[in-house]
Amino acid sequence: MDISTTSGGDQLGFNSRAIHAGQEPDPLTGSVIVPIYQTSTFKQDGVGGLRGGYEYSRSGNPTRTALEECLAALEGGARGLAFASGLAAEDILLRTLCAPGDHLLLPDDAYGGTYRLISRVLTRWGLEFSTVAMHDSAAVAAAVRPNTRVIWVETPTNPLLNIVDIAALAEISRQHQAMLVVDNTFASSYLQQPLALGADVVVHSTTKYLGGHSDVVGGAVVTRDAEIGEQVAFHQNAVGAVSGPFDDWLVLRGIKTLGVRMDRHCSNAEQIVRFLGEHPAVSSVLYPGLPNHPNHDVAARQMAGFGGMVSFRMRAGEEAALKVCGLTQLFTLGESLGGVESLIEHPGRMTHASVAGSPLEVPGDLIRLSVGIENIEDLLADLNAALA
Structure with missing residues (x-):
């Protein structure tokens, strides 16, 4: 169960959600901290009889579920998903949202790893892309093509620290039936709420501020729409780009502070x-x-x-x-x-x-x-x- 509201229905404050969302005490032992379910498989009560919905840790793990519920609560999204790295999250997300022949708008000062993934990997798969100064909303609107499927935003950008008007680009994306994806790694969900400003999807390298202690590598996707979240989850499971339970536990530990x-x-x-x-x-x-x-x-x-x-x-x-x-x-x-x-x-x-x-x-x-x-x-x- 995801704790994100009070008994009166009001949303808990950010720090309260960070500490409690998806992290109720363990029902078996009462453990206050979510256990590390370091297991690859789960006993089934008969063929198809899954305890708590778990069968195999690539498809789902209780420690990962706790992190994913917490991520969704922090960003105000319908579905959160935890990945093995930030670039794994980006790869699965783009392969979910786009098809060969689709076009993506990328910042002209994007993170080098994102640029490498798109320009040297996804273009071979058939994705088209072009770059634009995302902080210039008029330039973004002019750069949209009929086949533009995704407008990809970093704000603040890495490393030039440009700022993008998320609400303005959300309006542009709606006008052109494109998806607005915001990399929220630099600001973190504590300083910025892209979904509330109109974005469709938020991505994170949880290696950074969410983990916060330079001891874990991970990524995250949070979607505004539950159906898109299910589509991303399908591709994640099919490809296997999941985070391990110990890494999930480390990110959860970091999020609390x-x-x-x-x-x-x-x-x-x-x-x-x-x-x-x-x-x-x-x-x-x-x-x-x-x-x-x-x-x-x-x-x-x-x-x-x-x-x-x-x-x-x-x-x-x-x-x-x-x-x-x-x-x-x-x-x-x-x-x-x-x-x-x-x-x-x-x-x-x-x-x-x-x-x-x-x-x-x-x-x-x-x-x-x-x-x-x-x-x-x-x-x-x-x-x-x-x-x-």
């Missing part, structure tokens, strides 16, 4: 943004919380906070950026994001190397920070030393 962690991520990021904005070695800071960000007003309207991701450009160019990435001590040089520890990376050489030489290539002087929840004084001191 998502709200309090995001508050600290945002607070630390805002102070780092102020520091970088005044540093002579930095030419520009990319952060949606800045009043001079081109889509700051949209971010303020559709987000509950501006997030823990910060990008900035070095005045002295790429070599200076590479040097800074190698000098920090508390900011660990590494890919990924959203963990409690702070990370620093050079997108052009690391997470976005797959888009080098393409229209999505990122500037060489760009550095991306995933701001953790350490003491802010220590983070500032570390950056100051590296930039000196």
Whole structure:
């Protein structure tokens, strides 16, 4: 049973849903925490007599069910599905929503892994795609084709931190009978609710803020429509792109503290943004919380906070950026994001190397920070030393 409302029918607050939705105490033992059902198969009470609907863990597992119910409750969706990785979730979703010959609109600053999946894997299957500046709603409307099936959105984008007006693109997608999919990884469901703004589907890399501790790889899809959710579930089971029960348990554990962690991520990021904005070695800071960000007003309207991701450009160019990435001590040089520890990376050489030489290539002087929840004084001191 999914706990997401009070006895009076009102929706529980976000943190209450994060801790309780899909996670009632175990009926057999009373365990407060959902058990890890580390099993591949389940005893049947006669042929076709399934206990609780479970037969084989690829098709369903109680630990995964708890996570999927929690994900749906956090995003306000009809169906949540947990995957082995964020890219596995994207692959199954696109193969469910699209057919060979369909067209997809992709951001012109999309995550490198998403671009690689679409441009080098799904195009061989027959999917067509083109890129557009998603933060320009008029440009998106002009780029829609008769065979456009999906408008794919990241907001904030990775790593340029552009902001997309979800409600405006939802209207465009409805006008053209297309599906609006929003990658909500950077904001998390705590800061942004795409389905409430009109999106049809939300995707996550649960590796990031939802897991929150850099110890699990996973992905998620949450659908507004239950029927689409069933279609995605069919393809997921047919292909086998499911998450394991221990990984599900780790993501559930992380979700319980998502709200309090995001508050600290945002607070630390805002102070780092102020520091970088005044540093002579930095030419520009990319952060949606800045009043001079081109889509700051949209971010303020559709987000509950501006997030823990910060990008900035070095005045002295790429070599200076590479040097800074190698000098920090508390900011660990590494890919990924959203963990409690702070990370620093050079997108052009690391997470976005797959888009080098393409229209999505990122500037060489760009550095991306995933701001953790350490003491802010220590983070500032570390950056100051590296930039000196």
